[in-house]
Amino acid sequence: MSDSPLPLTIRMHADDNVAIVANDGGLAAGSVLADGLQLRDRVPQGHKVALVDIAAGAPVRRYGITIGSALQPIVAGSWVHERLLEMPAARGLEGLPMATVNPAALPPLEGHTFEGYRNADGSVGTRNILALTQTVQCVAGVTAFAVQRIKAELLPRYPSVDDVVALEHGYGCGVAIDAPGAEVPIRTLRNISLNPNFGGELMVVSLGCEKLQPERLLPLGSIALVDQRGASQARPEVLDVIRLQDDAHVGFMAMVEAIVRQAEPHLQRLNARRRVTVPASELVVGVQCGGSDAFSGVTANPAVGFCTDLLVRAGASVMFSETTEVRDGIAQLTSRASTPEVALAMVREMAWYDAYLQRGGADRSANTTPGNKAGGLSNIVEKAMGSIVKSGTAPITGVLSPGEKLKAKGLTYAATPASDFICGTLQLAAGMNLHVFTTGRGTPYGLAAVPVIKVATRSELARRWHDLMDINAGRIADGTASIEDVGWELFRFMLDVASGRKKTWAEHWKLHNALVLFNPAPVT
Ligand code: CA
Secondary structure (H helix, E strand, C coil): CCCCCCCCCEEECCCEEEECCCCCCCCCCCEEEECCCCCCCECCCEEEEEEECCCCEEEEECCCCCEECCCCCCCCCCCCCCHHHHHCCCCCCCCCCCCCCCCCCCCCCCEEEEEEEEECCCEEEEECCCEEEEEHHHHHHHHHHHHHHHHHHHHHHHCCEEEEEECCCCCCCCCCCCCCCCHHHHHHHHHHHHHHHHHHCCCECCCCCCCCHHHHHHHHHCCCCCCCCCHCCCCCCCEEECCCCCCCCCHHHHHHHHHHHHHHHHHHHHHCCEEEEHHHHEEEEEEECCCCCCCCCCCHHHHHHHHHHHHCCCCCEEECCCCHHHHHHHHHHHHECCHHHHHHHHHHHHHHHHHHHHHCCCCCHCCCHHHHHHHHCCHHHHHHHHHHHHCCCCCEEEEEECCCCCCCEEEEEEECCCHHHHHHHHHHHHHHCCEEEEEEECCCCCCCCCEEEEECCCHHHHHHHHCCCCCCCCCHHHCCCCCCHHHHHHHHHHHHHHHHCCCHHHHHHHCCCCCCCCCCCEEE
């Protein structure tokens, strides 16, 4: 336990020949573990200690799987750091078990609700935000200026509107817009504009000469803009676009005025909306981790996994992502798919990503960061085993390609890079209305469009970052809470945050990371 001088190690599986040190600050050489094993080296917190002698070339096992082979003999009680391990090759994508587990559907969880904003397309927002879509980076400065004015002059008159957000990004021009892969950033931007937290109020700022023209970004015919508010408030059939290069705008202030003026009817409509009680099944939750450590797979991610099961049982939508961080668990995932078609779709996404990395002269081993390693994660295999547990135990019923919009409830593998900002951006496009983010090293990550609930893997981090971390899953390693306790705490907190009764720390401080589009296509 962290407050106790007793040496504490955590072994994840009976077959493991290593355990991780749980004590804050690690353990000194000479420390004696409960079973009498004496440490030969100082072992930092979260790092692995050999429980038995491991011969050169023998497998090192954590989570019951081989995370590497020993590059030299490792004596029991030694610190097993990443320099002693050779990472196994990635499992091929052939001969995988396809939908073999056939997990029983989890028992329904009923009676849980939250207060949300029901949208015309049937989706539900957890916040009531006016978003200004941009076709191109060129307009970002002008839009930001106008948004400041809107916030200062208009927003106080519309108290039911939570915020005004400019959807700034680096795309739109200077890109090979018809190249394979360009559809990813374009559909990502389109679908973010349609995120449930923006209430269906589409407003676009365009430069005029850019490659990504407003009609290409948001072809009206392809967007389900069903207006159910009656004829008196019927929306015009044309997209609301402000083009900065239009002759009508004489000078900078005219552009700003045009944006501010056109924002007002959107604010009026958003302001008229009220929260209504909706079932928990309307939650669309993206789970992610960043700044992971060896505790991620012991505390925070298992608690999130438990909560994922609660959400699926309640009929909600949960997305897990981060392809390189689940790639080494592909056999677990394909076997948990609800149908062979879902398993095949997963294999298709993984194969696409393998090829994408290969094209860039990299592979999955490029994933782990210096911080991951300092936190005890030796390589991507070990990291992946801890990451994948965020997905819980439910059958995987859907697969999304990057930037696609979620179509069904239940547990979906939404393929994205593991990069925190890119993953968050793609989950926003999928229609996420609540984000759960676990961290061990610590990151102040937040998004403007949806609340981000941050879960600390260690009590030491939760104490040090007491005004950034929302949930402390470190209590699981301390022995003061169970995985189930923290999972339920997270579930209840999610309903409070979704209802606007509580704010996350990232919301409180307005910590907004940039939208970062995934663009696998060339730029020109
Ligand atoms: Ca991540």
